[in-house]
Amino acid sequence: MLACVTSADLMTNALIAGLLLGGFYAAVTVGISVSFGILDIVNIAHPAFIIVGSYIAYIVNAQLGVDPVLVGIVALPAFYALGALTYQVYYVSFEKRGQEALRGLAFFFGILFIAEVVLILVFGVDYRYVSAAYIDRSYSLGFVQLPMRMVVPCVISLAMLGALQLFLGNTFLGRAIMAVAQDQGALRLMAADPIKIKRIAFALSIATCALAGACLIIIQPVEPSIGRDYIGRVFAICVLGGLGSLPGTLIGAMLLGIVESFTSTCAGPSWAPAVAFGLLLLTLAVRPAGLLGR
């Protein structure tokens, strides 16, 4: 424990690894920031969609040898459609009837569970991984290690986050999505259909899962129940950064990445899952609005 704090090499490497990990966490969380932060839909099945994205990247990569990132980009429209469908079911069955609190949550929990069980039935509980030329490559600057399997997801994630931020801030549709978060009734008075706008936003949030899933399977081997570890993480980041704020999401993700990386280095990787929850509870107790909260 002490040796870990005093060694500068180890510290710098843990910091860099944490920043790269945090970049990837931002990709995983950005969808939740849109659906939970902006639309107020508690989509706890989000990590399950990410795992589905990982398995799609795995199947295409294993069969055709296509680069997982490319698969993720091609799968974006399919995930968009899946998201639109999910929102439609959610809206008709729960939001319209005013039952989203209890039954809507149970619905998403059921989806999470079904996705996991179906993946187990089809693929078994073995770990699956993808192969691409850059995954095993690693560059080193002095004593700092830069494994490409961490750098590539981090870059993709930052690009995705930037694109989404530009979209939400600068286009008509993006601003309409921000507006629906504030006042649905007012939007209706402007002759815009809030349901349609929410459907587009939710579909976008699920679409990010295609790329996030591809990133996940580049970073680590994936098995069906791994998604559960991410539920605590994504919500912790989302709350820590402040609901509905994409820059906040990035900061929260980086923070969690760094803290987890240091925990892994100093106390052992088996303690890492507990970090996110500790951070979540701390945020909820001290500053529930998050760092950049509204």
Place this chain on the structure above:
Amino acid sequence: MRNTIFFGVSIVAALLVFALARALNNDYLFFAGYTVVQFVVLATAWNILGGYCGYVNFGTAAFFALGAYSTVFFHKTYPLPIPVLLVIAATVSGLVGLGTGYLTLRLRGAFFSIATLAMAVVLQTFVVNWNYVGGSRGAYVIRPSDLEVFGVKLPYIQYLFLIMLVLAAVSIAIARAIERSKLGYGFATIRDDELAAEASGVPTLKLKLIATTLSGALMGMAGAPLPYYIGYLEPASAFGLPYAVNSIAMPMIGGTTIWFGPLIGSLLLGTLTQIATVTISSAVNLLLVGLLLVGFVIVAPSGLVGLLQQFLRAAAPTRVDARAVGLIMFASYGFIAGLLEVVFSLAIITTSPDSIGMAVAVVGLVLAALLLVSAYGLMTLQSRSPLLATFAFALSIAIGAVHIWLDPNSSVTYRGLGIAIAVAACGWFQLRNVRQLYQPRLTDRQAVA
């Protein structure tokens, strides 16, 4: 006073079930029964917070595993009798519930749910890293073989079953007592409109904390005998998602607003999953639970009890007549037969995938869908449902006959009974006065709507 009487009745009922199981004297019955009754406790405990207050707890497995691991801890340190372990488990899980609730219940409801979900991961991390209770390797707990209770010599599994039955009776009595008390009305105001409740002076935080503590304590108690039941406890199974999903699905399927909702749901789903685990596999059985949960929250949001109440209100507003009772009985039979048909068809698909088997299974799935849809239609008073139900039951007669013809040795009694009930049902649905039940009520309902 009435609560005391109810408590006595439920204890007597529990003892009667135990006596019946003893009379049948089948070891498997005790093993399967223990699991089902354990889910009765979990579902009832979940419902105290989820159904009465409207706060979703995804961390059933965490509370449950806490109870189980406190037993493992004491088994290694200083073995105690199970009733004492129950009290300890209740204290530990109740305190954790109180702590989580205190940190998250002051915020919006969703935060509590997320926190419970994450809490399961964290507690699992702690147990994995705690070598004294076995760590990730798991812990072996040797079960004593026999035990003397009030001078009667009981095999240990029967003793565990008895304890779980009594625990189920106690938790149901608690749930019912809450429902009719000031506490229960307070819970209901939180569920319906928390802001209005707070404004009218209901101490919402205090009530929510009571509910979380009580619910957590009961879940912990359900977990306490587990190590002795399975003999080997490891974190991945003790903290497994199936406990959380089952304890949400059971009240949702049964009905969340009244004490017998979780009871019906857990007996039905618990038995079904036992059958599915034996005939197919545990993964398919979990898939079934997930699909039923999603199906019920979409199609029948107030569960089976809600459907029943709706039916009675519309079909027999003043007094329950024989026609309504007959319809309910046949509809429930159709529902259960439909579920079983799904299980058996899936079992055929997974065990004997030849062409005849596949054909039988596909027809079975179609029949199951028809039975389920017509049972739902009967309960919601849809005007075409007597016709659809007749068709579904007639098909089940034909399929039952084919099954007997294909395989004359197996399950003739079951199929024969099914055919007899189906014949009776077809006749009943075509009776003029049963069909009349639908017509005038429908116009009434439309007038109200």
